[in-house]
Amino acid sequence: MTGKKAYGRWAYDPAPNPAEVHTPAGYSSTPQxxxxxxxxxxxxxxxxxxxxxxxxxxxxRPSEDAGPAGVRAAAAVWVILHTCYEAGVEAADVLDPDFYTPEGLDLRV
Structure with missing residues (x-):
């Protein structure tokens, strides 16, 4: 910037505060x-x-044939798994069909 102060959206801040960015915690995506x-x-x-x-x-892992329904399911499962993780549910227990029923999904173990 050349020393002139701009106004509005282009205002110059000599010491900007960086935004705090983080990835929400969750189960690992790499199986052991x-x-x-x-x-x-x-x-x-x-x-x-x-x-x-x-x-x-x-x-x-969405089915290749599921199309948009698979994308919606992936979003719903992400929320379910994130909620389970935050609640302290062990990874071994995420295949409990009761977690998926409220979303109208049927988990067949």
Whole structure:
């Protein structure tokens, strides 16, 4: 900046405060060993697979054929897994179908 002070949205701040950026905590996305999987369905449509390594990792893999429903399911599962993690649920327990029922999803173990 050339010494002139701009106004409004382009105001010059010689000592800007950086925004605090962080990634929300959650289960690891890298399994350590074998994984268990369960099909996630809505009606007859396979949306994808919820998985866990029974240690510290868990996640969701959308079905290639699920299309937009798979994307919506991925978002719903992310919220479910994040809520489980924050509540202290062990990764081994994320395949409990009761976590998915309120979202209208059917987890088949």
């Amino acid at each position: 060993g074998k994984v268990r999987r369960a099909e996630l369905r809505q009606g007859d449509q396979l949306l994808g697979l919820v998985w866990t390594d029974d240690r510290e990792a868990a996640g969701f």
